[in-house]
Amino acid sequence: MKERLIKIYHGFGLPRLIISVFLLALIIVAAGTELSVPGLLSDALVRIGQNGIYVLAMVPSIQAGAGLNFGLPVGVIAGMVGVLVAMENSLLGFGGFVVALLVAIPLGIIAGYLYSLLLNRVAGQEMMVGTYVGFSVVAGMCIFWLMAPFKNPALIWPVGGQGLRVTLTLADTFGGTLNEFLKFEIFGLTVPTGLLLFYALLAFLLWLFLRSKPGVAMEVVGRNPRFAVASGLNINAYRSVGIVLSTVLASIGYVVYAQSFGFAQLYNGPLMTAFPAVAAVLIGGASTREAKVLNAIIGVVLFQTLLTVAMPVTNQLIEGNISEIARVIVSNGMILYALTRVTGGEQA
Amino acid sequence: MSVPVLEMKKISKSFYGTQVLKDINVTVNEGEIHCLVGENGAGKSTLMNILFGMSVITDTGGYEGEVLINGKPVAFDSPKAAIGAGIGMVHQEFMLLPGFSVTENIKLNREDTKPNLFSRVLGRKLETLDRKKMAADARSALDKLGMSIDEWVPVAGLPVGYLQFVEIAREIDKENLQLLVLDEPTAVLTESEAQQFLAVVQRLASTGISILFITHRLDEVMAVADTITILKDGELVSSGPTKNYTIAQMAELMVGRKIDTKGRIGGEKKEKATKKVLEIRNLRVDMPGERLRGIDLDVYEGEILGIGGLAGHGKIALANGVMGLYASQGQVIYEGVEVPLNNPREALNRGLAFVSEDRRGVGLVLEDSIANNIVLTSMQTQDKFLKPGPLKLKDQKQITAHALQSIERFDIRCTGPDQIVRRLSGGNQQKVCIARAFTQNPKLFFVSEPTRGIDVGAKSRVLELIAELNRMGVTVVITSSELAELRSICDRIAIIYEGKLSGILSPDAPDVEYGLLMAGKSLEEVRSGERATN
Numbered sequence: 001m002k003e004r005l006i007k008i009y010h011g012f013g014l015p016r017l018i019i020s021v022f023l024l025a026l027i028i029v030a031a032g033t034e035l036s037v038p039g040l041l042s043d044a045l046v047r048i049g050q051n052g053i054y055v056l057a058m059v060p061s062i063q064a065g066a067g068l069n070f071g072l073p074v075g076v077i078a079g080m081v082g083v084l085v086a087m088e089n090s091l092l093g094f095g096g097f098v099v100a101l102l103v104a105i106p107l108g109i110i111a112g113y114l115y116s117l118l119l120n121r122v123a124g125q126e127m128m129v130g131t132y133v134g135f136s137v138v139a140g141m142c143i144f145w146l147m148a149p150f151k152n153p154a155l156i157w158p159v160g161g162q163g164l165r166v167t168l169t170l171a172d173t174f175g176g177t178l179n180e181f182l183k184f185e186i187f188g189l190t191v192p193t194g195l196l197l198f199y200a201l202l203a204f205l206l207w208l209f210l211r212s213k214p215g216v217a218m219e220v221v222g223r224n225p226r227f228a229v230a231s232g233l234n235i236n237a238y239r240s241v242g243i244v245l246s247t248v249l250a251s252i253g254y255v256v257y258a259q260s261f262g263f264a265q266l267y268n269g270p271l272m273t274a275f276p277a278v279a280a281v282l283i284g285g286a287s288t289r290e291a292k293v294l295n296a297i298i299g300v301v302l303f304q305t306l307l308t309v310a311m312p313v314t315n316q317l318i319e320g321n322i323s324e325i326a327r328v329i330v331s332n333g334m335i336l337y338a339l340t341r342v343t344g345g346e347q348a
Numbered sequence: 349m350s351v352p353v354l355e356m357k358k359i360s361k362s363f364y365g366t367q368v369l370k371d372i373n374v375t376v377n378e379g380e381i382h383c384l385v386g387e388n389g390a391g392k393s394t395l396m397n398i399l400f401g402m403s404v405i406t407d408t409g410g411y412e413g414e415v416l417i418n419g420k421p422v423a424f425d426s427p428k429a430a431i432g433a434g435i436g437m438v439h440q441e442f443m444l445l446p447g448f449s450v451t452e453n454i455k456l457n458r459e460d461t462k463p464n465l466f467s468r469v470l471g472r473k474l475e476t477l478d479r480k481k482m483a484a485d486a487r488s489a490l491d492k493l494g495m496s497i498d499e500w501v502p503v504a505g506l507p508v509g510y511l512q513f514v515e516i517a518r519e520i521d522k523e524n525l526q527l528l529v530l531d532e533p534t535a536v537l538t539e540s541e542a543q544q545f546l547a548v549v550q551r552l553a554s555t556g557i558s559i560l561f562i563t564h565r566l567d568e569v570m571a572v573a574d575t576i577t578i579l580k581d582g583e584l585v586s587s588g589p590t591k592n593y594t595i596a597q598m599a600e601l602m603v604g605r606k607i608d609t610k611g612r613i614g615g616e617k618k619e620k621a622t623k624k625v626l627e628i629r630n631l632r633v634d635m636p637g638e639r640l641r642g643i644d645l646d647v648y649e650g651e652i653l654g655i656g657g658l659a660g661h662g663k664i665a666l667a668n669g670v671m672g673l674y675a676s677q678g679q680v681i682y683e684g685v686e687v688p689l690n691n692p693r694e695a696l697n698r699g700l701a702f703v704s705e706d707r708r709g710v711g712l713v714l715e716d717s718i719a720n721n722i723v724l725t726s727m728q729t730q731d732k733f734l735k736p737g738p739l740k741l742k743d744q745k746q747i748t749a750h751a752l753q754s755i756e757r758f759d760i761r762c763t764g765p766d767q768i769v770r771r772l773s774g775g776n777q778q779k780v781c782i783a784r785a786f787t788q789n790p791k792l793f794f795v796s797e798p799t800r801g802i803d804v805g806a807k808s809r810v811l812e813l814i815a816e817l818n819r820m821g822v823t824v825v826i827t828s829s830e831l832a833e834l835r836s837i838c839d840r841i842a843i844i845y846e847g848k849l850s851g852i853l854s855p856d857a858p859d860v861e862y863g864l865l866m867a868g869k870s871l872e873e874v875r876s877g878e879r880a881t882n
Contacts, residue, residue, distance in 0.1 A: 213740040216720075217728050224713045230673060230704060231725040232693030290715070 013285050019302050026309045033316045038188030040309050046179065047304040049195035050260040053253030054277035055284070055300040056199075056206055057246045061126075062291040063210065064242020065222030066119055068281070071130035072274035073138050074115045075250025078107035080141075080266065082251065083258050084164070087173050088152045096174030097259055104251040112247025116240035123239075127288070131274070138271045145266045168264045175262040195260055202252065207293045209245070218242050222289070279303060279334040306330065351419040352377045353526050353558040354399075354435075359413035361394055361405065368394050369582045372413070374560075376527065376575075381549065381559045383569045383590075386579035387602055387658065387829075392562050395579075396529060400430045400437065418526075434526040436519030438533055442511045446504035451479075451486040453503050454518045460485070489517040492555070493548050509541035513548070520552065528552065529560045534568060546572050564602070564658055566595045566867045578602055599863020603831050623649040625792055625823050626670075631678035632847075633662070633669030640665040641847030642678070647792070647825060652818050654838035654855075655827040658866055662847040663827050664705055667794035671695045671702045673710070682792070696729045701790030703781045705797035705827070711781045712769050719751035719765035721780050726787045754783040758813060775806025782813055793817065796827040811837055831862060 009017070031037050054072060061069035082104025086096040115133065122129045146163040150156055154172070157163050169175070181194025209215045221228040221238040228235055250273075258264045281291055284299020307327055314326055354376040361369040369391045376382045386392050397404055398411050401424030405411055415422055417433050424430040444453050460482050461467075461475035486499040495513050497506070503514060512533055519528055530549070534542040550572055553559050563569060569576060570590065577587040578601045586593075586601050626647035633640040640662040647653050657663040669676035672692040680687045688694045695702075704710035712721055726732040727742065733750070735741045751765035758779040762772060769780060778798060785793060795814060799807040815837055818824045828834050834841050835855040843850040843865040851871035853861055865871065 208739065208741070211741050213727060213731070213734055213742070216724070216742055220713060220716075220724055220728070223715055224709075226706075226710045227713050227724075229692055230671070230702065230710050232696045232729050 015283070016285060016298060016302065019283065019306065023302065023306055023309065026306075026313050029317070030309060030313045033313070035312055035316060036188070040312065041305075042188075042190040044305040044308040045190070046192050046195065046260060047308055048300055049179075049192055049199050050257050051253075051276065051280070051304055052199040052297070052300045053202055053249055053256055054273060055280045055296045056203055056293065057249035057253060058277055058281040058286070059206060059210075059246075059291045059293055059296050060218070060242040060249070061246035062281075062286060062288065063215075063222050064218045064239045065123075065225065065289075066116075066126040066239055066243055066246075067130075067288045068127055068274075068278045069130060069243070069246045069250070070127050070274045070278065071115055071119075071133040071137075071247075072250045072277060073134040073270045074111050075108050075247035076254045076270040076273050077137055077141050078111050078247070079104045079251040079254025079258070080264065080270070081107055082255055083170075083264050084148075084150060084155065084168075087155060087168065087170070087264075088150050090152065090154075090173060092172075093174055093177050097177045097255065100174070100255045100258075101252060104255050105248055108248040108251030109244055111251075112244035113240060115247060116243035119243055120236045120239055134274055135271065138268060142267050164266055166265065166267055166269075168266070170258060170262050170264060174259055177259050178256060179260050192260070195256070198256060202249070203293050203297060206245075206249075210293065214238070214241065275335065276303070276331050279331040282337070283334050303331075303334075350378060352416075353380075353418060354560070355414075355416040355419075356395070356399070357414040357416070359395065359398060359411060359415075361398060361411040363408055367582060369398075369411075372579070372582075372584050374577055374587075376558045376560055378526075378558055379553050379556045380574045381553050381561055381572050383573035383576045384560060384562045384579065385564055385566070385569055385576065385598065385602060387564065387831075390579040390602075391582040392579060393531075394582075396437070396531065396562070399424075399435065399529070400427045401425050402427060431522070434522075434524040435529065436522060436525050436527070437529040437531065438512070438515045438519060439531055442515060444503045444511060444514060447502060449500050449502050450490070450497065450506075450514055450517075451483050451499045453514055454486045454489060454499075454521050455482045456518070458522070485521055486517065489521040492520060492552070493517055494551065509537050509545070512537065512541075512545060516548070516552075520557070525557060527558045527560060529562070531562045532564070533561075534563065534565060542568070564867075566598050566602075566863075569598065570595060595867065595869075596860045596864060599867055600858075600860040603859055603863045603866065625649045625683060626825075627679075627681040628666075628670070629679040629681070631666070631669055631676060631680065633665035633674050633676040635662070635665040635668055635674040638662050638664040639847050640669060640676075640844070643844070643847070643849050645842060645849060647823060649823055650818070650821060651839045652815070652824045652826060652837055654834035654841035655825065655844060656829075656831055656834050656841055656862075656866070657844035657850070659829060661844050663844040664796060665847075666844070667702055667796050667825060667827055668704075671700065671794060673702075673704075693729065696725070696788070699789070699791040701725075701785035701788045701793050703778075703785050703793075703795040703798065705800065707774070707777055707781060707801075711784075712777060714768070714770040716769060717766045718755070718760065718762055718769055718772070718780055719747050721769050722751050722754050722783045722787055723747050725784055730788065732787075750787065754787070758783045759809060773802070773806070775802035775810065778802055778806070778810055779813070782810070782817075786817065790822060792823045792825070794825045794827075797829065798826065799828070799830065799833060807833075 027037060030040060057072060057075065058068055061067065082100040085103045086100040091099050118133065119126045119129065148164060150164060155164055155168055157165055178194040178198055179192040183193055184191055210219065217233050218238045218241055220231065221233055221235050225235050280299040280303035281296050282299065283303050284295035284297070286295040286299070310326060352375045356372060356374040359369055359372040372395060384392055399415065406425060422433060445456070460478040462478045464476045467474040483499050490497065490499060493513050493516060495517070497510060503511065519525060534545060537545055546568060549559055549561065561573065573590045575587065575589050576593060578585050578598065580602060624646045628643060628645045630642045630644060631640060632642050637660055643666065655663045655666055665674060668674045670680050672690050672695050676689045678689070680689060682698055682700070687698060708714060713724065723733045727734065733743050733747050735743045748765055755762060755765060760776050760779045760783070762776060769777060772780065798810050798814060802810065811833065814824060814826065826834065826838065838855050840852055841855060842852045843862065845866060845868045850865040850868065853865065
């Protein structure tokens with residue numbers, strides 16, 4: 001029994017244990033204030049489903065040896081175009097959601113492939129290059145949003161007849177489609193079943209892929225490229241597979257995020273998408289060289305719950321609004337902490 | 349007779365319990381050229397590290413014995429102290445700043461300076477460089493070497509041969525230089541450059557500077573050395589004036605069979621097979637530091653072929669070239685069909701397997717489990733260990749079963765198939781590599797440096813495994829720096845010299861023939877030399 005507990009503890013890791021204990025303490029404190037604990041947890045569940053796919057997107061890029069995918073906005077942009085196409089045609093409910101995905105996924109594959117060609121040329125500095133590719137793509141797309149041939153008056157500026165608005169609402173089209181699907185309430189806790197199911201499905205498919213022959217090959221390429229060559233594997237091809245997969249997950253992630261959030265924020269909206277996702281997967285126990293689907297799941301649960309619970313609780317306890325500052329410190333501090341660790345798993 | 353410039357008495361050194369030097373005595377007199385010869389791993393570098401007080405020595409518990417300079421005992425704790433005592437060294441790799449001029453390189457960190465206004469107030473650090481004096485000094489150092497190059501040209505772009513001279517010029521510019529250590533200086537030079545270089549060395553010696561010359565080119569030794577010390581496996585096997593030796597004797601002493609070789613592992617020598625499995629024609633492999641410059645070699649079915657030679661001559665490149673890991677040209681024909689070069693996949697698909705000399709870099713995924721390391725290559729190239737179905741999911745049950753079987757068969761000492769390979773000892777890591785190669789069911793098996801960096805017990809076990817697999821009908825090509833090892837297991841041994849085949853010997857050929865082939869003599873010369881002496 002004792003040995004089993006020790007084994008579980010080693011598998012979970014000390015940082016995650018500390019965060020869990022801290023989280024529990026926060027929830028207890030929250031119960032002492034006038035905050036509604038089930039309400040907080042409901043919010044947390046929504047945010048987990050909303051951000052979970054971005055965090056999953058980190059796994060294939062890390063496994064393929066390209067490190068954390070700081071270029072997540074590349075995929076997010078593809079997702080945005082998908083969402084906009086669905087909205088332009090005023091598609092409602094699941095129809096809109098599915099069309100958004102059908103547009104977003106092929107665009108994500110193309111964008112991801114081009115992005116991988118670049119990363120394969122800068123092997124070893126993918127994270128640095130990726131960060132700036134992400135920033136540049138967002139900036140470049142600002143021009144596109146202004147010139148894009150969208151005609152639906154709900155999307156474009158009322159004056160001039162051209163150029164998309166900064167914030168678009170999805171409430172009239174397919175906002176909340178997944179969240180509302182099979183939604184139920186238990187002890188005051190609202191469970192967004194559809195959202196969580198969709199997330200679970202993607203996590204399962206990714207897990208399956210990582211256990212398949214190409215998934216194993218991708219992992220070998222990431223862990224030891226020279227061994228991979230000696231085993232007859234094409235390094236750049238498998239790195240591309242990982243990066244494309246990561247980008248496509250980001251595209252899907254955006255469609256899911258937008259329908260759950262209820263708004264699409266264009267222009268500089270996706271600038272920082274990568275950072276919370278990076279922080280989450282690292283908190284989950286991944287390193288820049290190794291990540292499992294489980295790391296992504298644990299990470300997003302801990303990170304998003306921490307943020308949703310910590311903000312209102314600190315606001316209750318401390319005068320003034322420092323919660324946003326706290327969030328920035330926590331999320332960037334986590335990235336910093338995790339990037340200093342070379343090894344993952346049991347030592348992270 | 350005057351006091352010798354350098355005396356090293358009874359030097360012994362061990363690293364973590366492994367004795368690498370034992371009771372070495374070296375004496376170098378004024379103006380003498382003393383050659384230190386020995387195979388790779390004979391202990392030459394360790395001896396020089398001791399002389400220079402390198403941190404690898406001091407950090408691992410120092411050494412035993414005594415070093416005397418001009419008759420006075422010294423113990424250098426840093427290279428700086430050794431240089432202060434008048435010892436200079438020219439390294440195998442050039443230590444020059446490419447963007448600096450020849451003068452600046454020669455004078456680096458020993459610049460001549462003259463005072464100026466600021467330095468009078470703020471101290472010596474701010475003095476101006478005395479470029480005129482520096483240039484003049486550099487010129488005179490270069491003249492001493494008979495070098496015509498201008499002292500102001502930048503080092504970048506100079507031919508390789510000249511760089512070596514610039515390094516020496518830097519050393520002889522030091523006023524108190526008494527002893528110059530040259531560590532395999534001719535390894536990177538062409539033949540004519542080497543000739544010129546040796547002439548310079550002799551000229552230096554005639555000015556009274558003592559030279560300690562490290563090399564394994566025996567004809568150079570005969571040409572310049574006054575005295576010779578031969579090291580083998582950390583022991584001094586012979587030393588004396590050059591006139592007491594012939595090249596053949598030196599070669600024999602250098603590579604002589606180790607005393608502890610316990611007979612043949614490879615079993616009785618097999619009847620000479622006649623069917624060629626692999627024909628290599630004019631193979632050139634561009635592997636840095638181990639270039640192969642066109643080789644023809646046949647491998648016969650069922651044999652164990654050894655590939656030997658000194659480091660840097662290209663023996664390692666052969667297997668790497670055939671397996672497509674380094675850029676190569678030429679023709680490789682396996683069972684009558686040409687194998688495309690530069691394509692590892694094709695080589696693997698044809699049933700060739702390879703255990704790399706770079707075990708931790710190429711041979712293993714260190715962060716992965718034993719089981720995965722064993723099955724990865726087969727899974728990727730042969731679709732083994734996959735569940736049936738279009739998804740090609742890995743079959744963990746089958747992988748574990750195979751790993752357990754391999755652990756038992758290859759005697760891998762571990763906690764279980766899930767153990768991370770990084771945590772295994774070198775010998776057990778090597779067994780994992782061999783298990784991986786054998787999971788591929790190869791017909792032709794290349795193995796490079798199978799016993800490098802593993803302990804004695806595991807060494808013989810690994811060799812036995814290779815011999816056992818050969819008995820099961822697998823043709824083996826084994827590359828090794830340890831000649832004794834090759835001779836204990838192979839049916840034929842090919843010796844590579846300067847990227848070309850020097851000759852093929854039977855494992856029971858006399859030591860002297862091996863030595864001569866390794867020193868670049870052809871088989872005909874070897875045989876005729878023998879007839880002459882008999």
